[in-house]
Amino acid sequence: MIVPARKPNLSYILLKTGLVYDVRMRYHAKIYTSYFEYIDPHPEDPRRIYRIYKILAENGLIIDPSLCGSDDIGDYMLKIPIREAKKEEILAVHSEEHLKFIESTQNMNKDELLKATEKGDSVYFNNDSLLSAKLSCGGAIEACKAVVEGKVKNAMAVVRPPGHHAEPDAPGGFCLFSNVAVAATSILDSYPESVRKIVIIDWDIHHGNGTQKVFYNDPRVLYISLHRYEQGKYYPGTKAGGADQVGEDLGEGLNVNIPWPVGGVGDADYIYAFRKVVMPICYEFQPDLVIISSGFDAADGDVIGGCHVSPAGYGQMTHMLKSLARGNLCVVLEGGYNLDSIAKSALRVAKVLIGEPPEELKQINPKIESIEVIDDVIKIQSRYWKSLGPGYTGLDYNLPSIMGNFDKLTSQSPDPTFIEVASKHERLNDAVRDHQRTALFEKYNFSTLPLFIEKLPNTQSYNASTILCSPDIYENDKIVIIVHDPSRIWARRDPITGDLDPANAVTVDKSLDFIEWALKQKWGVIDINIPITITGKDDATYNNINTSQDILLYLWDNFLHFFKAQKIAFIGVGEAYNGIIHLCGHRDVRKLVKASINFVDKATALRAVISTIDESIVDWFFRNSLVFTSSKHSCWGDKDTGNTKRPRKKYGRVLRADVEGLDGVIDERFDEVCTFIQESLEDYESESDSES
Amino acid sequence: MIVPARKPNLSYILLKTGLVYDVRMRYHAKIYTSYFEYIDPHPEDPRRIYRIYKILAENGLIIDPSLCGSDDIGDYMLKIPIREAKKEEILAVHSEEHLKFIESTQNMNKDELLKATEKGDSVYFNNDSLLSAKLSCGGAIEACKAVVEGKVKNAMAVVRPPGHHAEPDAPGGFCLFSNVAVAATSILDSYPESVRKIVIIDWDIHHGNGTQKVFYNDPRVLYISLHRYEQGKYYPGTKAGGADQVGEDLGEGLNVNIPWPVGGVGDADYIYAFRKVVMPICYEFQPDLVIISSGFDAADGDVIGGCHVSPAGYGQMTHMLKSLARGNLCVVLEGGYNLDSIAKSALRVAKVLIGEPPEELKQINPKIESIEVIDDVIKIQSRYWKSLGPGYTGLDYNLPSIMGNFDKLTSQSPDPTFIEVASKHERLNDAVRDHQRTALFEKYNFSTLPLFIEKLPNTQSYNASTILCSPDIYENDKIVIIVHDPSRIWARRDPITGDLDPANAVTVDKSLDFIEWALKQKWGVIDINIPITITGKDDATYNNINTSQDILLYLWDNFLHFFKAQKIAFIGVGEAYNGIIHLCGHRDVRKLVKASINFVDKATALRAVISTIDESIVDWFFRNSLVFTSSKHSCWGDKDTGNTKRPRKKYGRVLRADVEGLDGVIDERFDEVCTFIQESLEDYESESDSES
Structure with a gap:
């Protein structure tokens, strides 16, 4: 019963990978004005495309012994004929003035060229700039076209000058025409049936402001850029690359910026971004064509980019993107200035395009x-x-998206949606503290210490719950004062709705352990909770650090002075610890305060004692204080970069825990702290008495 | 300054994809014992491997006009010579008894073979079974070997009988030798330097109990299985495929089961699993070789599997796995019983192995x-x-993993780690409710209604916070009683530590909106909070549904009867609604209760009124009640499968909201509910009076 094969002799042809390259794109070059420019040439160097072409030949991906761009380049890649972009193609993206200006550089004399170079934003011109730029742009179009028409399985356009910084009406950042934007527009216009949606992935280390602008309100193009940002300080130096720039009108939600806050990112960060954001979004968008704006300036070795993506990393990303749009993928060169790095990176990308598996990555953990x-x-x-919501189940209910907007109201530009949500509901930290008060009342007979500071919020919950104290507080000669941020909470989130399940959630507050321990020593206890935010309208002006300062001064001036306590120990937990440091600088607490223990998480900056009274306070503070930081606190520098440091003495005796998170740090050091406080508050005479 | 290429004429050879196939593996077949078996053959049919081989030829991936397994198969694939597995290779995994038994089938007569077939767990034998099984096993070894030795870039072993159900000392589930386990063991032993770690991805729809068992405590092999499970009821029918089976000893954490709770899963579910679990884990493990235990019985069209993975889906998964281990990937056939489906699926896998991009997927949203x-x-x-923790930053602190263990204590086998965590900390629902009590006291002068039921938890918080009521509750002639689950919480999670930030979290409780609305109508209000779990040791025996029933009976018998109320409306929210239904069945509430409104989320089963008093209650309940369910509540059937239904009358008047989640449902129907209650409690006489 053997069924004969239906077409056993059909021969299967694997399509080749297309390649665009032309030596004439080397003609655009900076006119030397000094010997210095000769020995240290402009980074956007004509050799960039040659070095990429050469490494492809050296590795046998193409056959071209003369390296001058022959037409027959062997079995794996197919040469795609280049041409100059047409006027109407360019004008579909750029203004007439922009095109006219670039055209005018063709006939400028040297002085005019230098003047135009000086006037522009990081661009240069010679009389061949127009030709090179038109070829670069036309090359990008032809590469995309060959992919869309099925002449090649995918393509790589080794072109220059780059394009993604060129805005519709201005060149910039080494870019004359917005090559990828022109190509994408041309494809969408020429193949309206087969190409309705395009994704542009821009992994150049710089934000592609030009490309973003062209498609900002265009529903046909999803633009995703990963770039070094540094709050807009990194080139191009505007806020256009911020994560909050999401597109407008019909293009809203189709502009995705992933702005690295620092340099030094590498494979792990890019793979993390691809896995968490880029690939889910692209799957959901279902593009017909993927274009990579492929700068290689995030590559290891590029001093302008200052990052560490390896050739393997570029290979992995290319491999992932190959899974989209039936493999219709076109890689167009943008920046990248280390000639070795760009060649090696492009080689790996080309190998993956041809069909090789990508190399494996060594680095797994992204930066915090x-x-x-x-x-x-x-x-x-x-x-x-x-696909970015909790369960991406296609639910219409927008709870997960409201959820997504939660942000600290203490940050500079609070999210309006969060303010709206928060104004309608109760802040959880208030609920939890209110409950702590009840529990401490019931368990240890704690009461509220009156709090009357005019500028603080005047709500019942705030007044009643902020300062709690043990019943013997006026009499006890030893007091432990705990000043802390609100409890942390551990909980499981419903994977579908994004709700937390309060039945499967617990409050975690190590401060309570200190309270119990201190009560066992028969000491008085004051427990101060400094909320980060508060329920109600006062929240807009509320600041937790100022509050902790005000409250500790108030406590000192109105109570501690008049209590019978002879010895006091402070324990500060989290941002609230600022109040203790501030107090030590503004009142002479040395007679009463015998110890100050503080726990600081990575997000809380260390604070120095700056005395308004007496310089020797700094030394006293150093001898009587411990400040435990989480392992990755920035005061220790960055182990990864080898740039380690030690905090200075004015911050107190700073010790580094092995773990992250306030609760973890406290857990690790709890016994050590108890011993330190015990020794500090110990009463030598009475002790020897009892021993005798 | 043109630098000549270093080796411009090196010719680049793309390695081929290896293929193992041999007609002798068709000899193992079931001996017909009836005409029925002839027309409806055993699913593990000899033609399985032939059909895969044939489709590869038909599509030109291999050249073999006679289809009999020729040695030269063209440009894209390389024939890997098969051989029988050696005794010592098999014995590295299987017991001597096991091997001896399989060997013995070679010389059995027909009766003995049929007897052995009948005795085994879903296996059959003939006199060629040993040969086929040894070839199948040896083929898997040779395929892996060719990949590891770099003779091919990857490989596909089209072999049968399959292997993954064969345990060290017993054949089972159509499997005689554990092919993949034998191959992996052989490779690890033969190439100790170059292959230290292997990942086995088992995407056969059945759990690979045999493979799992072999490597359960082996640190060199990460076994990941995606399979239909149904709480262990699906073949192989044990709990070995549960998600909690994580490996033992040195292998702990290296066994990953992804057990689909239902059939019908498809591309979106597998891609989701790959993105969320499989790929992150594999990246972190950094294997030297990846073996796919490639059953195609999850494929669309396979009636045994009952699932819907498309050829494109298999292609996408293969593509993802190609990114590991420098592409060292070996695909070994396991199950799959629809001859068309397995052929098409294997073809797509082979194309991706050769280097083609995978086809795009249509289906994006996984099942809930x-x-x-x-x-x-x-x-x-x-x-x-x-990489599965909140931030995978390489933190040592195990908070995220403790977090991960949170689970309902009400479930049948609570996670011991959670019990430990929960016993040390306060349940968040208690804290939130305690705070609600304070707020209702302060805002509306609510008080606690005494609660004395012997079997309920006797904690201060529970007694004081469970039933709250408005001050006029004894006098008011109209009362609204709200019986609800605890508040939901929305919060943002710290991406690094996994902590929730209580400052950026709010409690959401739509029940409070009903309270305010009812108070505005000048009605009395009773608010009953039924915690899902409680703080402290009583939690182990606590059951929220029983509690809601007990409390409502208690309320009825001890209070509602003696209040002045003439008209009562119930509002039930979440699982707590069970108490209302129970009450309606166990007391004749018809004179007083004028409306019962209930909101039920997807996880809460509908409950029928079963009257112990009077059958007409069912009809009364239907006329006076509304039950709103979330959109995807199972009472409506499954839209995707077209298997829709309507809940019966005994559940009350059940209405379907457009959204998911209790709060969403209440939001959507709030006004409707208010009107319904208003009309039910309305007092016609007094109304006409006031109008005159």
């Missing part, structure tokens, strides 16, 4: 800053992409 | 059940894999 920024991007983009 | 089970898997596996 990257995890944080990806979390922000998800928060912002989950409004538009179901 | 899949999202939930992936969430469970992450919870369990995050103890072992940093």
Whole structure:
């Protein structure tokens, strides 16, 4: 019963990978004005495209012994004929003035060229700039076209000058025409049936302001850029690359910026971003064509980019993007200035395009800053992409997207949606503290210490719950004062709705352990909770650090002075610890205060004692204080970069825990702290008495 | 300054994809014992491997006009010579008894063969079974070897009988030798330097109990299985495929089960699992070789599997796995019983192995059940894999993994780690309710209604906070009684530590809106909070549904009867609604109760009124009640499968909201509910009076 094969002799042809390259794109070059420019040439160097072409030949991906761009380049890649971009193609993206200006450089004399170079934003011109730029742009179009028409399985356009900084009406950042934007527009216009949606992935280390602008309100193009940002200080130096720039009108939600807050990112960060954001979004968008704006200036070795993406990393990203749009993928060169780095990176990309598996990566763990920024991007983009919501189940209910907008009201530009949500509901930290008060009342007979400071919020919950104290507080000669941020909470989130399940959640507050321990020593206890935010309208002006300062001064001036206490120990937990440091600088607490123990998480800056009274306070503070930081606190520098440091003495005796998170740090050091306080508050005479 | 290429004429050879196939593996076949078996043959049919081989030829991936397994098969694939597995290779995994038994089938007569077939667990034998099985096993070894030795870039072993159900000392589930386990063991032993770690991805729809068992405590092999499970009821029918089976000893954390709770899963579910679990774990493990235990019985069209993975889906998964281990990937056939489906699926896998981009997927949204089970898997596996933790930053602190273990204590086998955590900390729902009590006291002068039921938890917080009422409750002639689950909480999670930030969290409780609305109508209000779990040791025996029933009976018998109220409306929210239904069945409430409104989320089963008093209650209940369910509540059937239904009358008047989540449903229907209650409690006489 053997069924014969239906077409056993059909021969299977694997399509080749297309390649665009032409030596004439080397003609655009900076006119030397000094010997210095000769020995240290402009980074956007004509050799960039040659070096990429050469490494492809050296590795046998193409056959071209003369390296001058022959037409027959062997079995794996197919040469795609280049041409100059047509006027109407360019004008579909750029203004007439822009085109006319670039055209005018063709006939300028040297002085005019230098003047135009000087006037522009990081661009240069010679009389061949127009030709090179038109070829670069036309090359990008032809590469995309060959992919869309099925002549090649995918393509790589090794072109220059780059394009992604060129805005519709201005060149910039080494870019004359917005090559990828022109190509994408041309394809969308020429193949309206087969190409309705294009994704542009811009992994050049700089934000592609030009490309973003062209498609900012265009629903046909999803633009995703990963770039070094540094709050807009990194080139191009505007806020256009911020994560909050999501597109407008019909294009809203189709502009995705992943702005690295620091340099030094590498494979792990990019793979993390791809896994968490880029690939889910692209799957959901279902593009017909993927274009990579492929700068290689995030590559290891590029001093302008200052990052560490390896050739393997570029290979992995290319491999992932190949899974989209039936493999219709076109790689167009943008920046990248280390000639070795760009050649090696482009080689790996080309190998993956041809069909080789990507090399494996060594680095797995992204930077903390990257995890944080990806979390922000998800928060912002989950409004538009179901696959970034908790369960991406296609639910219409927008709870997860409201959820996504939660942000600290203490930050400079609070999210209006969060303010709206928060104004309607109760802040959880208030609920938890209110309950702590009840519990401490019931368990240890604690009471509220009256709090009357005019500028503090005047709500019942705030007044009643902020300062609590043990019943013997007026009499006890030893007092432990705990000043802390609100409890942390551990909980499981419903994967579908994003709700937390309060039945499967617990409050975690190590401060309570200190209270119990101090009560066991028969000492008085004052427990001060400094909320980060508060329920109600006062929240807009509320600041937790100022509050902790005000409250500790108030406590000192109105109570501690008049209590019978002879010895006091402070324990500060989290941002609230600022109040203790501030107090030590503004009152002479040395007679009463015998110890100050503080726990500081990575997000809380260390604070120096700056005395308004007596310089020797700094020394006293150093001898009587411990400040425990989480392992990755920035005061220790960055182990990864080898740039380690030690905090100075004015911060007190700073010790580094092995773990992250306030609760973890306290857990690790609890016994040590108890011993330190015990020794500090110990009463030598009475002790020897009892021993005798 | 043109630098000549260093080796411009090196010719680049793309390695081929290896293929193992041999007609002798068709000899193992079931001996017909009836005409029925002839027309409806055993699913593990000899033609399975032939059909795959044939489709490769038909599509030109291999050249073999006679289809009999020729040695020269063209440009894209390389024939890997097969051989029988050696005794010592098999014995590295299987017991001597096992091997001896399989060997013995070679010389059995027909009766003995049929007897052995009948005795085994879903296996059959003929006199060629040994030969086929040894070839199948040896083929898997040779395929892996060719990949590891770099003779091919990757490989596909089209072999049968399959292997993954064969345990060390017993054949089973159509499997005689554990092919993949034998191959992996052989490779690890033969190439100790170059292959230290192997990942086995088992995407056969059945759990690979044999493979799992072999490597359960082996640190060199990470076994990941995606399979239909149904709480262990699906074949192989044990709990070995549960998500909680994580490996033992040195292998702990290296066994990952992704057990689909239902059939019908498809591309979206598998891609979701790959993105969320499989790929992150594999990246972190950094294998030297990846073996796919490639059953195609999850394929669309396979009636045994009952699932819907498309050829494109298999292609996408293969593509993802190609990114690991420098592409060292070996695909070994396991099950899959629809001859068309397995052929098409294998063809797509082979194309991707050769280097073609995978086809795009149409289906994006996984099933809710899949999202939930992936969430469970992450919870369990995050103890072992940093990349599944909140931030995978390489933190040592195990908070995220403790977090991962949170689970309902009301479930049948609570996680011991959670019990430990929960016993040390306060349940958040208690804290929130305690705070609600304070707020209702202060704002509306609510008080506690005494609660004395012997079997209920006797904690201060529970007694004081469970039933709250407005001050006029004894006098008011109209009362609204709200019986609800605890507040939901929305919060943002710290991406690094996994802590929730209580400053950026709010409690959400739509029940409070009903309270305010009822008070505005000048009606009395009773607010009953039924915690899902409680703080402290009583939690172990606590059951929220029973509690809601007990409390409502208690309220009826001890209070409502003696209040002045003439008209009562109930509002039930969440699981707590059970108490209302129970009350309506056990007391004749018809004179007093004028309306019962209930809100039920997807996880809460509908409950029928079963009257112990009077059958007409059912009809009364239907006329006076509304039950709003979330959009995806199972009472409406499954829209995706077209298997829709309507809940019966005994459940009351059940209405379907457009959204998910209790708060969403209440939001959507709030006004409707207010009107319904208003009309039910309305007092016609007094109304006409006031109008005159």
